[in-house]
Amino acid sequence: MSLSPVEGVALAEIESGGDEGGAATKGVVGRSPGQLAWLRLRRDRTAVVSGVLLVFFLLLGLAAPLIEMVYGIGPREQFQNMLDGFGMPLGYAGGVSGEHWFGLEPGLGRDIFIRLIYGLRTSLFIAFAAALITATIGIVLGALAGYLGGWLDAVINWITDLTLAMPFLIIALALTPTITLRFYGERGQVSSAFGVGVLIAVFAIFGWTSTARLVRGQVIALREREFVEAARASGAGLGHMLFRQLLPNIWAPILVSFSLAVPQFITSEAALSFIGVGLSDETPSFGRMIYRSLDFLQTDPAYVFFPGITIFALVFAFNLFGDALRDALDPKSSR
Amino acid sequence: MARFLLKRLFSATLTLFAVSVLTFLMFFALPRDPVSSICSKNCNPERLERVRDDLGLNDPLISQYAGYMKGIVTGRDLGSAQGGRCDAPCLGWSYVTNEAVSDTIARVLPVTLSIVIPAAILWLLLGVGLGMVSALRRGTWLDRLAIGFSLTGASLQLYFVGAVLLLVFVYNLRLLPVPSYTSIFDNPAKWASGLVLAWVALAFLFSAIYARLSRAQMLETLSEDFVRTARAKGLAKPKVYGRHALRAAITPVVTIAGLDVGGALGGTVITETTFGIQGLGRTAVDAVRSGDLPTIMATVLIAAVFVVLANVLVDLLYAAIDPRVRLR
Numbered sequence: 001m002s003l004s005p006v007e008g009v010a011l012a013e014i015e016s017g018g019d020e021g022g023a024a025t026k027g028v029v030g031r032s033p034g035q036l037a038w039l040r041l042r043r044d045r046t047a048v049v050s051g052v053l054l055v056f057f058l059l060l061g062l063a064a065p066l067i068e069m070v071y072g073i074g075p076r077e078q079f080q081n082m083l084d085g086f087g088m089p090l091g092y093a094g095g096v097s098g099e100h101w102f103g104l105e106p107g108l109g110r111d112i113f114i115r116l117i118y119g120l121r122t123s124l125f126i127a128f129a130a131a132l133i134t135a136t137i138g139i140v141l142g143a144l145a146g147y148l149g150g151w152l153d154a155v156i157n158w159i160t161d162l163t164l165a166m167p168f169l170i171i172a173l174a175l176t177p178t179i180t181l182r183f184y185g186e187r188g189q190v191s192s193a194f195g196v197g198v199l200i201a202v203f204a205i206f207g208w209t210s211t212a213r214l215v216r217g218q219v220i221a222l223r224e225r226e227f228v229e230a231a232r233a234s235g236a237g238l239g240h241m242l243f244r245q246l247l248p249n250i251w252a253p254i255l256v257s258f259s260l261a262v263p264q265f266i267t268s269e270a271a272l273s274f275i276g277v278g279l280s281d282e283t284p285s286f287g288r289m290i291y292r293s294l295d296f297l298q299t300d301p302a303y304v305f306f307p308g309i310t311i312f313a314l315v316f317a318f319n320l321f322g323d324a325l326r327d328a329l330d331p332k333s334s335r
Numbered sequence: 336m337a338r339f340l341l342k343r344l345f346s347a348t349l350t351l352f353a354v355s356v357l358t359f360l361m362f363f364a365l366p367r368d369p370v371s372s373i374c375s376k377n378c379n380p381e382r383l384e385r386v387r388d389d390l391g392l393n394d395p396l397i398s399q400y401a402g403y404m405k406g407i408v409t410g411r412d413l414g415s416a417q418g419g420r421c422d423a424p425c426l427g428w429s430y431v432t433n434e435a436v437s438d439t440i441a442r443v444l445p446v447t448l449s450i451v452i453p454a455a456i457l458w459l460l461l462g463v464g465l466g467m468v469s470a471l472r473r474g475t476w477l478d479r480l481a482i483g484f485s486l487t488g489a490s491l492q493l494y495f496v497g498a499v500l501l502l503v504f505v506y507n508l509r510l511l512p513v514p515s516y517t518s519i520f521d522n523p524a525k526w527a528s529g530l531v532l533a534w535v536a537l538a539f540l541f542s543a544i545y546a547r548l549s550r551a552q553m554l555e556t557l558s559e560d561f562v563r564t565a566r567a568k569g570l571a572k573p574k575v576y577g578r579h580a581l582r583a584a585i586t587p588v589v590t591i592a593g594l595d596v597g598g599a600l601g602g603t604v605i606t607e608t609t610f611g612i613q614g615l616g617r618t619a620v621d622a623v624r625s626g627d628l629p630t631i632m633a634t635v636l637i638a639a640v641f642v643v644l645a646n647v648l649v650d651l652l653y654a655a656i657d658p659r660v661r662l663r
Contacts, residue, residue, distance in 0.1 A: 161350055162353050162357075166635070167598070167602060169604045271494075275608055290492075290495065294498055294609070304495070304498050308492070308494075308498065312492070319486060
């Protein structure tokens with residue numbers, strides 16, 4: 001994915017660390033590496049703050065219909081009477097008032113706050129689904145390539161190179177309407193669930209490479225160790241080798257890369273909506289809002305700032321948490 | 336070394352071939368008839384059929400592909416409706432813009448190069464410099480500042496940063512003109528002032544990532560034995576850090592820089608859209624919107640060429656930086 005410069009860093013930083021975090025603590029209490037990591041995470045102030053912030057965002061997204069009920073305004077309601085003759089919201093800072101906390105969209109006059117809440121829901125859902133799918137594909141392909149080696153390794157590597165060589169944004173831009181047309185024809189009413197599904201599929205096709213590379217590298221490092229040889233000697237099958245012997249040893253870097261992949265997909269979704277693919281205007285989304293807002297940059301800057309700052313806060317919290325998670329899982333890391 | 340290079344070039348060619356086939360299939364599998372976008376409502380069936388014939392859409396896929404490839408290598412005759420003879424790197428004829436695709440590319444490629452190359456120089460210098468400084472001054476306020484900077488930059492979005500920059504420097508302070516492209520050969524000052532916001536926005540976001548990466552790498556290198564040995568031998572600090580440590584720490588930075596710069600050269604879609612500059616990326620987006628197949632093909636292929644070439648270049652740089660690679 002050409003979009004996400006962070007993934008390389010994550011990769012390079014993750015790859016250096018294993019998860020042998022179980023170094024003996026001074027006490028007598030025996031703790032598993034997982035427990036130790038959890039303890040370290042809880043003691044880390046940044047981790048706690050960003051974690052709480054993330055949970056808050058997740059709850060906001062999950063409770064969107066509930067918030068709509070309390071707030072009393074829906075994401076598609078228009079308040080044309082609150083706009084002036086040019087379609088600009090009346091009042092200060094884009095029409096911020098007790099009734100419309102973040103003001104109104106110029107033109108259509110929809111409420112920005114509730115659209116942001118629903119946009120958060122869409123973004124988080126897409127990002128988590130895409131991250132889960134790409135992680136699964138990446139783990140399976142990477143582990144197979146690393147463990148079996150030979151021609152399979154060469155083929156998977158080559159496919160990875162190929163995927164990286166395709167310009168993601170342009171292909172996604174071209175592919176999304178094609179897929180939609182295939183299923184709906186020229187005139188069909190595209191449901192928003194379908195739009196979301198197509199986006200996730202496009203991310204799945206392009207997003208698995210970094211996890212695959214990471215897992216492959218880790219598996220190669222483990223492949224020649226004694227415990228793997230022992231398992232093989234006792235006649236373990238391929239599935240057992242991969243999922244019982246190898247994967248439990250590399251879950252830490254995978255978890256970190258997962259936690260850093262989620263914000264990448266959030267920004268990719270926003271970027272795609274920004275250039276006008278993906279979701280229709282019906283589905284509230286961050287990128288769509290920013291794209292529309294750019295036309296009003298001079299006349300209504302508040303409209304640019306609310307979605308821009310929300311998406312920044314969300315991604316920032318994810319990045320902080322991912323870093324803290326890495327530190328907790330890999331005490332040797334020098335970051 | 337020569338063998339290594341040959342092997343890399345061979346696999347690069349293979350990748351490019353696969354990209355071209357995939358793109359070709361992907362776009363010719365479009366259910367939408369590319370011809371209908373060329374002449375929309377008032378188009379009689381005969382003309383439609385003629386255009387289809389001119390485009391070669393009635394030929395089998397394989398011969399269409401072969402014709403396209405032959406055009407790139409040797410040039411080909413496209414027929415009078417498509418501007419006649421089309422010279423060597425022939426990328427076809429666009430009915431949407433009514434010009435040879437290679438002319439379009441020749442016009443927009445310098446724009447993207449003018450955005451990416453200065454921005455890349457900026458972000459590499461800034462990123463690696465910051466990373467070095469904060470690694471050497473670990474734990475000080477300078478380090479914390481650099482970490483804060485890089486975390487913020489890594490979480491910001493280009494369209495948002497771009498919008499803020501536009502708002503402040505163009506619309507409010509009126510220090511800069513509305514971003515636009517002028518050729519550097521016509522007017523270097525105007526060239527720079529029209530693109531400087533794009534450079535700053537790109538450099539800010541990208542340098543954040545490089546600062547993080549080079550800091551981590553530098554810290555790791557500084558704890559290595561050879562650095563201590565060099566110091567113990569009495570080598571001056573700047574020499575140890577600048578020469579020995581930097582060289583070892585920079586290899587992963589080179590890999591990622593290659594991928595980033597290669598990817599960006601293929602079109603900075605978001606940057607170009609935010610600042611309203613017509614480069615390769617915007618051209619690709621417009622082509623997709625209007626169903627302009629030859630232009631889509633050309634932009635995707637060019638983007639892929641940049642990524643693949645950047646990969647080969649990274650491998651060569653690796654060999655230059657790290658002598659151990661050469662031995663393999």
